[in-house]
Amino acid sequence: YPKQPAKINLEEVSNADDGMFWSEDLLIPFEQFGKLSKKTLVVKRTTQMTSKGKIPSMYAMVVVGNGMGSAGYGEGKSFEASKAVVMATRQAIKSMQHFPRYDDRTIYHGIEHKFKATKLLLWARRPGFGCRVSPVVHEICECIGIQDLAGKIHGSRNPMNVIKTVFGALQTQRVPDDLARARGLRLLDVYHTYYGNIKPTYVRK
Numbered sequence: 001y002p003k004q005p006a007k008i009n010l011e012e013v014s015n016a017d018d019g020m021f022w023s024e025d026l027l028i029p030f031e032q033f034g035k036l037s038k039k040t041l042v043v044k045r046t047t048q049m050t051s052k053g054k055i056p057s058m059y060a061m062v063v064v065g066n067g068m069g070s071a072g073y074g075e076g077k078s079f080e081a082s083k084a085v086v087m088a089t090r091q092a093i094k095s096m097q098h099f100p101r102y103d104d105r106t107i108y109h110g111i112e113h114k115f116k117a118t119k120l121l122l123w124a125r126r127p128g129f130g131c132r133v134s135p136v137v138h139e140i141c142e143c144i145g146i147q148d149l150a151g152k153i154h155g156s157r158n159p160m161n162v163i164k165t166v167f168g169a170l171q172t173q174r175v176p177d178d179l180a181r182a183r184g185l186r187l188l189d190v191y192h193t194y195y196g197n198i199k200p201t202y203v204r205k
Helices: 011-017 081-094 135-144 159-170 176-183 189-197
Strands: 037-050 051-063 070-078 111-116 118-124 151-156
Touching: 037 081, 037 135, 037 159, 051 081, 051 135, 070 081, 070 135, 070 159, 081 111, 111 159, 118 159, 135 151, 135 159
Parallel strands: none
Antiparallel strands: 037 051, 051 070, 111 118, 118 151
């Protein structure tokens, strides 16, 4: 019988000296480059079928964040796993975007989002609740800086689809500025009425 390929150790691949360096095309200052946290979530072998035969390669998916609300994900493909991780990391840094957080610890409201066959449900939770979600979503929350969150995944649990679903779901949040504009209220009123459960406070101009 043919031998099964050996399992890939994600920690060894992500911690290897892969030659990651800062450059201007990353679109971030050098001071922030060293403070980024990287999570290598997917590394797998792929094979392309051609008329000349099979062409094997390595695929990697990486999530990068600064722990203060900004994060991004990237995909890379190469003949070596370390090079694929480098390509994915650089793409993730270039695609970083900011996600609003309520009290710098959780999301503003419950979110329901679907990407292909993956359906994701996220709920904001009280301080000290923790991140009670799947391991992949937990790693993304660490990169973004979300500390209190509950979630459930229905349908496909493919890590690649789950990562894209989480980023798509966080982009659909309605921040207080949007609610204030839509309902004709002041920003202070929106905070107290919808997120503090106390009476609105009016401030004289």
